[in-house]
Amino acid sequence: MKLATWNVNSLNVRLPRLVDWLGATRPDVVCLQETKIVDAKFPRMELAAAGYASYFVGQNTYNGVALLVRDGLGPAADIALALPEFGDEQKRVIAATVAGIRIVDLYVPNGQTVDSDKYRYKLDWCRAATAFIAGELGRHPSLAVAGDFNIAPEDRDVHDPDLWRGQVLCTDAERQVFRDWLGLGMRDSFRMFPQPEKTFSWWDYRQLAFPKNHGLRIDHILLAPALATRCTACRIDRNARKGEKPSDHAPVIVDLTD
DNA sequence: ATGGCTGCTTTGAGCAGA
Numbered sequence: 001m002k003l004a005t006w007n008v009n010s011l012n013v014r015l016p017r018l019v020d021w022l023g024a025t026r027p028d029v030v031c032l033q034e035t036k037i038v039d040a041k042f043p044r045m046e047l048a049a050a051g052y053a054s055y056f057v058g059q060n061t062y063n064g065v066a067l068l069v070r071d072g073l074g075p076a077a078d079i080a081l082a083l084p085e086f087g088d089e090q091k092r093v094i095a096a097t098v099a100g101i102r103i104v105d106l107y108v109p110n111g112q113t114v115d116s117d118k119y120r121y122k123l124d125w126c127r128a129a130t131a132f133i134a135g136e137l138g139r140h141p142s143l144a145v146a147g148d149f150n151i152a153p154e155d156r157d158v159h160d161p162d163l164w165r166g167q168v169l170c171t172d173a174e175r176q177v178f179r180d181w182l183g184l185g186m187r188d189s190f191r192m193f194p195q196p197e198k199t200f201s202w203w204d205y206r207q208l209a210f211p212k213n214h215g216l217r218i219d220h221i222l223l224a225p226a227l228a229t230r231c232t233a234c235r236i237d238r239n240a241r242k243g244e245k246p247s248d249h250a251p252v253i254v255d256l257t258d
Numbered sequence: 259a260t261g262g263c264t265g266c267t268t269t270g271a272g273c274a275g276a
Contacts, residue, residue: 009264009265009275010265012265012266060266061267061273061274110275110276112274148276150275204275205264206264207262208262209263248263248264
């Protein structure tokens with residue numbers, strides 16, 4: 001089982017690249033964020049032609065998440081489309097059970113700046129997500145939580161920690177959320193393996209950030225113990241950030257033994 | 259040397275992303 005997460009920053013713009021990437025990478029399940037598309041316009045036919053079933057919840061302009069499931073894995077079951085007991089207009093969560101694995105796809109709010117209402121919303125949202133993950137883990141030992149967390153967990157996940165210190169994505173409160181999720185028993189799959197230094201998953205479109213590798217690692221796949229023992233690799237597909245009209249995020253991919 | 263983004267919006271300057 002190959003599981004991936006990718007913030008595509010508009011499925012409208014990125015669909016050709018996504019289809020190419022699916023063909024080249026052949027993941028079994030893909031968690032998408034920032035689809036920015038209403039359900040009625042979701043390109044399910046195009047993705048079906050590429051060999052994937054789509055499950056999604058979206059809206060115009062912002063947010064939107066989807067799960068893509070490769071044909072032959074069987075249908076996704078027990079689909080959830082929001083954090084329970086957290087009134088939220090924004091479409092940031094989809095969860096489903098696929099081939100015995102419970103997959104939670106999160107698009108964590110950005111937070112904008114620490115003095116903004118959006119930062120408060122981010123922390124409230126994350127607290128609700130903590131409760132959701134705890135509940136899911138209780139029901140499903142084979143749990144994966146993947147997505148754009150908008151949290152760089154440690155200084156080594158930041159190209160210039162001094163520049164980013166205390167800034168949104170890197171604050172103590174956000175990093176504590178990440179540790180809270182690990183504290184539930186989840187493992188950061190990326191850190192289960194030796195990794196090259198300065199490996200990131202997001203680079204600003206501006207100021208040549210990508211060629212200078214001025215990035216952050218903010219996209220993650222967390223695995224419950226029962227899946228962590230099956231995990232043989234985690235990598236970030238930096239090549240997907242190259243070329244014409246890339247997303248500003250690169251995909252994260254894990255391999256799980258059967 | 260400097261500044262160099264992208265996607266979206268009941269189309270066109272402004273917001274948001276991170």
